[in-house]
Amino acid sequence: MPGHLLLSSMGKQVLRPGGCKLTEDLLAALDIGPGDHVVELAPGVGATAKLIFERNPGGYTGIERDEQAAAQVNAKAKNHRYQCIVGKARETHLSSHSCHVVLCEAHLAMQAEDRRRKIVAEAFRILRPSGRFGIHELCLRPDSLEAESQQRVREELARATQAGVYPLTVPDWGDLLVDAGFQIRHQSTVSMRILEPVRLIRDEGIGSTARIALNILKTPAARRRVLAMRRMFRQHSKNLGAVAIVAVKPKR
Ligand SMILES: C[S@@+](CC[C@H](N)C(=O)[O-])C[C@H]1O[C@@H](n2cnc3c(N)ncnc32)[C@H](O)[C@@H]1O
Numbered sequence: 478m479p480g481h482l483l484l485s486s487m488g489k490q491v492l493r494p495g496g497c498k499l500t501e502d503l504l505a506a507l508d509i510g511p512g513d514h515v516v517e518l519a520p521g522v523g524a525t526a527k528l529i530f531e532r533n534p535g536g537y538t539g540i541e542r543d544e545q546a547a548a549q550v551n552a553k554a555k556n557h558r559y560q561c562i563v564g565k566a567r568e569t570h571l572s573s574h575s576c577h578v579v580l581c582e583a584h585l586a587m588q589a590e591d592r593r594r595k596i597v598a599e600a601f602r603i604l605r606p607s608g609r610f611g612i613h614e615l616c617l618r619p620d621s622l623e624a625e626s627q628q629r630v631r632e633e634l635a636r637a638t639q640a641g642v643y644p645l646t647v648p649d650w651g652d653l654l655v656d657a658g659f660q661i662r663h664q665s666t667v668s669m670r671i672l673e674p675v676r677l678i679r680d681e682g683i684g685s686t687a688r689i690a691l692n693i694l695k696t697p698a699a700r701r702r703v704l705a706m707r708r709m710f711r712q713h714s715k716n717l718g719a720v721a722i723v724a725v726k727p728k729r
Contacts, residue, residue: 480638480706481583487692487699490524491680493583494615495667495719498679500525500582503721506663507611509534513577516540516603518566518596519584523550530559534578538571540564567595571603579604582613585653586644593643597657604726610659615644615669616720622646630716637709639702647720659724669717672707 481492491497509515509529514536520526523546526539530553537554539561541547550561564570566584579600585593600610617627627646634642645653651661670676677686693700710717 478702479640480702481587481640483699483702484689485522487696487703488685488689489681490522490685491671492521493613493719494586494669494671494717495613495721496671496676496680497524499613499665499667499719499721500528502665503580503582503611503613503723504528504532506665506721506723507578507580507609509578511535514538514575515578515580516569516571516576516600517561518569518579518581518600520546520550520561521583522546523553523561525580525582526550526559526561527553530554530556534559536576538562538576540566540569540571542566567592567599569599569603573602574605576603576608577605578609578611580611580613583615585612586615587640587642589641589643593653594657597653597659601657601659601726606726606728608726609662609723610654610726611721611723612650612654613719613721614650615642616650616666616718617644617646617716618666618718620646620648622716626716630713633709633713637706644717647718647722650720650722654722654724658726660727661722661724663723664720666718666720668714669710669719670714672703672710 509532513534515534517539520539537559539550547561
């Protein structure tokens with residue numbers, strides 16, 4: 478089972494490398510308000526969607542591949558102008574120039590390069606001129622990390638998480654957006670500490686953290702996997718981080 482699905486089956490809601498802190502930073506930089514129609518690509522079960530709803534955007538559309546996850550986002554949406562539909566991030570079927578903000582967290586790093594470019598191009602297509610695109614993804618560091626070392630870290634990540642994971646350095650994430658036509662406005666980074674106790678409690682709360690820990694302890698196969706993932710993250714803590722970038726679609 479891919480690592481993020483294993484963790485969510487144990488009750489984990491926040492499945493992104495920089496946790497809630499980097500998400501709050503991203504949302505502040507996106508400056509979402511009542512005049513904005515927001516599109517969230519791959520919202521998962523809607524932990525960030527809930528924070529977006531608190532900013533009362535004019536509209537919200539989530540595009541999530543997993544039906545059950547989409548239903549959980551819709552359960553959190555207490556407004557008929559907010560909905561999550563089952564679909565693909567690279568092909569939303571939304572109209573061109575139809576939204577003010579697009580965001581995507583912990584999804585692009587799990588896509589191979591061609592798909593990643595298609596998703597960023599789709600974000601560019603559906604945004605209005607001056608629209609904002611925000612990403613929160615796993616990154617490699619330092620920026621000067623050699624290609625060979627980058628590849629080694631990706632291979633070990635894929636082994637530990639049983640999923641294709643293709644993080645980039647911060648400058649390479651920036652280039653991906655600039656290549657699609659965006660202009661970078663903001664970027665920030667934090668350490669990748671998704672399975673560390675302090676971060677777990679900050680992201681999930683004490684009650685949920687205790688439930689997650691109990692579920693993992695009760696399930697030997699899950700315990701082995703989670704401990705192996707954490708060991709791998711600790712071994713490579715110097716080379717792994719989380720980045721948030723906000724970019725703008727230029728006026729014509
Ligand atoms: C690691 S989770 C991140 C969820 C959420 N953004 C978060 O940060 O907690 C990745 C999500 O992407 C969804 N997903 C995977 N492929 C997708 C696709 N092609 N289109 C839309 N969603 C997709 C998965 O179902 C999952 O909910």
